[in-house]
Amino acid sequence: MDDFYAARSRTIPPLAWSNIAPPFSALPFPARAAEAMAEEPALEPEFEIVDPHFHLRDFSDSEASGERYLAQDFRDDIARSGHRITGSVFIECGIMYDAEGEDAVRSLGETRYVGELAQAHRKSGLASGIVAKVDLTRTEDLDALLAHHEEAGRGHLRGVRNSIATASFPPLSGIHNDPKLLQDPSLRAGITLLGRKGLVFESWLFHPQMDELAYLAKACPATTIVLEHLGCPLGLGPYAGKLDTTFAEWRPAMARLAQCPNVVAKIGGLGPFMGQMAGPETSSVSLARDWKPWIETAIELFGPQRCMFESNWPANRPASTYGQIWNAFKLATRGLSQSERAALFSSTARSIYRI
Structure with a gap:
């Protein structure tokens, strides 16, 4: 089946990049930094995990900028990791679009592509849930457009992402999204519609933009809103070498978001945008040490029932292997109860994405 879908996808030309999402070649780190690293043995390999954030990148043009990453690649990375991944959520990435x-x-081409994989x-x-890209500012035919995505997703559509990073x-500076999008009244009407349809809204943003999501959450209280990557705390550019400063800005913004009961936090995506690159010294122990303050703060503020661990794979590959991410999360939460860890690793994601 994977061969069939890989062959079919070659008929879909790559998206001409616009302000939807950054081309991966524009990201300020190498795509395969951790490729040569040996995978660690999985800790607690029978512990159930639902991975609520992964991407596929099927560039049909061999000359297109960016690295292809297919369903079989993801399945291979899971198998190598030794972790028990029982479900996963595909997050839109603006690639497998209709020509x-x-x-x-x-x-719709991307939703259809992943929906057929999920069905197979x-x-x-694989792709138990799909978070699609839909222009939520459309005021006339948004309901119909969402219905088309529901159909294209073969019953797996669970939400929509519009980003402001x-x-x-x-x-x-090569990343282009509209930073004022979340203030658009038409977008807020679209997000309210998502809530009525039982779909979630999520947005990729950087930590200085987190208050925008808090304002949005208050304006759309009946819609579940997912904060990706803990707000993507930055350690690059003017923040390079200043993670203490970033943490001091990030924590109060997280506290304000946590006051919105309709906001759920994804814990992950930590590493590359914090300036952390994989190297000979990288291990799940070192990652757990570096990430633990951020993880513990999120759990303290939101509680385990409103947090879920994510891999952000393969975007996080510059910082670690796939298995190291889950080992680090397991190490960082060994002091929690069994029910709390179950929420963080699987049950919150199952609830939010109806898996």
Whole structure:
């Protein structure tokens, strides 16, 4: 089946990048920094994990900038890790789009591509849920467009992502999203519609933008809103070597978000944007040490029932192997109860994404 879908995808030209998402070649770190690293043995290999954040990158043009990452690659990384991944959620990445049609509907190609994969691999939990890209500012036909994504996703559509991550300084200045998008009244109407349809809203942003999400959450209280990557705390550009300063800015913003009961936090995506690159000294022990203050703060503020661990794979590969991420999370939470850890590793994600 994987060969069939890989062959089919070659008929879909790559998206001409716009302000939807940054081309991966524009990100300020190498795509495969941890590739040569040996995978660690899995800690607690029978512990159930639902991975609520992964991407696929099927560039049909061999000359396209960016690295292909197919369903089989993800399955291989899971198998090598030794961890028990029973479900996963695909997050839109603006690549497998339809070649024709107006911009607002071309993203149906990506939802359709992943929906067919999910249908073919129901037993393995590949893409148990899909978070699609849909222009939520459309006021006339948004309901119909969401229905088309529901159909394209073969019953796996669980939410929509519109991102605001943007920065004016190198090395992040190549990332282009509308930083004022979350203030748009038409977007808020679209997010309210998501809530009525039982779909979640999530947004990729950087930590100085977190208050925008808090304002949005208060304006759309009936919609579940997912904070990705703990707000992506920065350690690059003017923040390089100043993670203490970043933490001092980030923690109160997290506290303000935690006061919004409809906000859920994904814990992960830590590493590359904090300036952490994989090296000979990288291990799950070192990652757990570096990430633990951020992890513990999120759990303290939101509680385990509103937090879920994520891999952000393969985007996080510059910082570690896939297995090291889950080992680090397991090490960082050994002091918690069994029920608390179950929420963080699987049950919160199952609840939010209806897996």
